[in-house]
Amino acid sequence: MTDRLELPDTEWHRVSPKYIVVDVVGAIITGVILVAATSIPAWLTDIMWLWAIPAATALISLATIAFVPRRVRSIGYTLREDDLLFRRGLMFQRFVAVPYGRMQLVDINRGPLARALGLSELRFVTAAAATGVVIPGLADTDAEQLRDRLVELAESRRAGL
Incomplete structure (x- = not known):
């Protein structure tokens, strides 16, 4: 085990x-x-x-x-068929699955130091406040591509409801 x-x-x-x-x-x-x-x-x-x-x-x-x-190395995400799975943490690991159809907002934030290094933070907002997920430290282009992909997936999943 x-x-x-x-x-x-x-x-x-x-x-x-x-x-x-x-x-x-x-x-x-x-x-x-x-x-x-x-x-x-x-x-x-x-x-x-x-x-x-x-x-x-x-x-x-x-x-x-x-x-x-x-x-920082423990932070990761993966796009699965029906949801985005996010993980972080060393001693206290957190795994959050965010269904695409439940995403209401996908937001990109850039602080001053992160912006200077070409990094962004991607934030997802769902109907349930407890499942809000923030993926920090994404390259600007990766964050924008992931945002566009998630919005596309969210719209297609909501249309099927």
Whole structure:
């Protein structure tokens, strides 16, 4: 028995390796803000043991940054006959199947750093809020082609309802 859910004859499409840069920069910015915020009480009160809080925050931030490449490699999607299957996660894996006929909106977002690297984020909205899926780190052309393909599939599936 394996500890990973693998589907036979499934070709997983991965996100761009450039997405690692976007995720690392985001983690660094978040880590710096958290360390600065947790340093304020120690700085204002001069209580030495309070410096353990920003130190722990810095260690957690560094550990988070160390796992970014592996976490990005775990993100993937595949187009199946009736749905799109999306997966992500290391310890807590998430698999979401989004039926084409249930897609109401397929949206492309580009943040400033992702845009500079030629990356996009594809977001699907369905009637059920819990099944909203975001595929980050797609190359711009891949995101646009996938969006067009999904809209085409969604329209053909809804017409058959």
